[in-house]
Amino acid sequence: MRERSVRPHRRTFRLLGSLLLVTAVGASLTGAAPAREPSSPASGPVPLDRVIPAPASVQPGGSPYRITRGTQIRVDGSRETRTVGEYLADVLRPSTGYRLPVTDHGRGGIRLRLGKGPFGEEGYRLHSGRSGVTITAARPAGLFHGVQTLRQLLPAAVEKDTVQPGPWLVAGGTIEDTPRYGWRGAMLDVSRHFFSVGEVKRYIDQLALYKVNKLHLHLSDDQGWRIAIDSWPRLATYGGSTEVGGGPGGYYTKADYKEIVRYAASRHLEVVPEIDMPGHTNAALASYAGLNCDGVAPPLYTGTEVGFSSLCVGKEITYDFVEDVVRELAALTPGRYLHIGGDEAHSTPHEDYVKFMDRVQPIVAEYGKTVIGWHQLTGATPAKGALAQYWGLDGTSAAEKEQVAAAARNGTGLILSPADRAYLDMKYDKDTPLGLSWAGYVEVQRSYDWDPGAYLPGAPASAIRGVEAPLWTETLENSGHLEFMAFPRLPGIAELGWSPAATHDWADYRQRLASQAPRWEALGIGYYRSPQVLWPAEGGADAG
Missing domain, CATH: 3.20.20.80 (Glycosidases)
Incomplete structure (x- = not known):
């Protein structure tokens, strides 16, 4: 069966049930995931292989790219690429406090481009180095998915809606990824x-x-x-x-x-x-x-x-x-x-x-x-x-x-x-x-x-x-x-x-999963602190 019978009495569900659930889950959502500062910038940029879902291919190396007040988001002439660029800018502007203009001119910065390659409908390549970050895909969906990877390569504080101190570093290297x-x-x-x-x-x-x-x-x-x-x-x-x-x-x-x-x-x-x-x-x-x-x-x-x-x-x-x-x-x-x-x-x-x-x-x-x-x-x-x-x-x-x-x-x-x-x-x-x-x-x-x-x-x-x-x-x-x-x-x-399938490994995944917690907190997502995962700041947890 998809759902086993669990017939609650109407009055019990709406009155007693609501009180219990609000109390219990409220404790779970607030007590299970206490606010804390993101990882220290001294720890360096997020490694390219620490994102979820695990990329198909990762080649780390080279200097990281630093998003600064002068960074631009460069797009090609297509409406679809500009749309993805504006989405990325909307994500990054509140926490960085930077203008991050979306433009089809200039050099360096964050570049989004549609081009030929073995990407399929949803794949992408992300290359990061001292001079900038370039995300290339055959289709707009691939660019968008590449942007999600870029988000996870930045400190979790990038998800906040108020200005944060940074720095905003993206590890150097190349990700090639298809689903x-x-x-x-x-x-x-x-x-x-x-x-x-x-x-x-x-x-x-x-x-x-x-x-x-x-x-x-x-x-x-x-x-x-x-x-x-x-x-x-x-x-x-x-x-x-x-x-x-x-x-x-x-x-x-x-x-x-x-x-x-x-x-x-x-x-x-x-x-x-x-x-x-x-x-x-x-x-x-x-x-x-x-x-x-x-x-x-x-x-x-x-x-x-x-x-x-x-x-x-x-x-x-x-x-x-x-x-x-x-x-x-x-x-x-x-x-x-x-x-x-x-x-x-x-x-x-x-x-x-x-x-x-x-x-x-x-x-x-x-x-x-x-x-x-x-x-x-x-x-x-x-x-x-x-x-x-x-x-x-x-x-x-x-x-x-x-x-x-x-x-x-x-x-x-x-x-x-x-x-x-x-x-x-x-x-x-x-x-x-x-x-x-x-x-x-x-x-x-x-x-x-x-x-x-x-x-x-x-x-x-x-x-x-x-x-x-x-x-x-x-x-x-x-x-x-x-x-x-x-x-x-x-x-x-x-x-x-x-x-x-070759990337599937619980021991590795649980570490990458734990590193998502500060990001969820920055986004205001309440979550269950499973004791199977060593969450940052404190090991283990319960549901309240």
């Missing part, structure tokens, strides 16, 4: 609890720092429908009016959604919207009685049980509904993919499930999108080019694993999100004040220490498109909660997606 996988995703569940546009943007910025390139938005579930659909307006206005525990819920207008898509694109993330069906649909069923086989709308749902709801497969109105939703959502989404869910449809007989997927997948294709489904889609017939997102556990049955592997051998691409490795909402340990534990406790090492290319028996390595870190929100209500569960595990999943 292992094209799919490096993070899923945010905005259905169990609703998150504002501003909160989603904040998470996007955190994802971008670690070169994540897909934002999977879980837009519908039993507890809430979160996207306005003009042809079925009650989906949002009624189906989106609540959330787990009975809170007010909310939904994105089309303008809101477009703003999320725009902002994600500015950080080179592609938004992948999900409408979960035929199960996980109580919010839709409550909004429109006709979608139910008996024509009776159920009440809105604020608990956390799963598997009890289903669209009526035998009614033609179901497919009118699906087509309208897909048509409107596809028109809002410039990306290639549309996720149709498909998991935990326990109330849908198998033969009906197969019929439903046979009807719905062509509708997605009709509106120009490629289907993604949770791995239960492989129990039907995945469309040509479809992707299946695997969320099983180490203990998932051999038969279910083989079903997925067989689909992969037959051409279905796989996104790996094993729940006992990649689900960011799993508790770290028994004392974690947030999250669930149906997939077990997932500490930082367990989350990091697996190989996507060899994870699923019988699935060819060529079928693996990448990895994704889902963050379900039954117990999470605000950005602080998201950050406490995502950090420090999210960077490890990002590294699994980007870095070559």
